[in-house]
Amino acid sequence: MKSLIESIVISLVDHPEDIVVQETEEESKMVYHLTVNEDDVGKVIGKNGRIAKAIRTVVYAAKTDGKKRIYLDIM
Template sequence: MLELVEYLIGKLVPEGDYSIEMRENGDEAEIVVIAAKKDIGKIIGKQGKIAKAIRTLVKAASAKSSVRYSVVIEERE
């Protein structure tokens, strides 16, 4: 699942300053995208449509998995 998010974010901000990490807790996993302020807008999109699409793709790709994934987008400090 991490590879899917890395691919999608890489296509959105190919020269961007971002990192992706996964935090697992039992049957739940959180994929955290940490990006520079200038790249956050490209990742989230107008009215959050791109972020919602990424979350939908992750949910669909993990439908048969026993792990529940969520995607969180954070700004790098």
């Protein structure tokens, strides 16, 4: 899942070397924290959050474990 997030975001940003995806596993959920360069935050979020919503939709659809919920935080 981490590589999926990176591959989606790398095409959107100007500073791909600054992409960091941290994975936190809890009892009932998996949380992915996406950090990008501050100049690229607007590109990843998009107008009215449309790009962020699309990224989340793809990540949620690609989940393999049906038991845990997946969350994507963009910082």
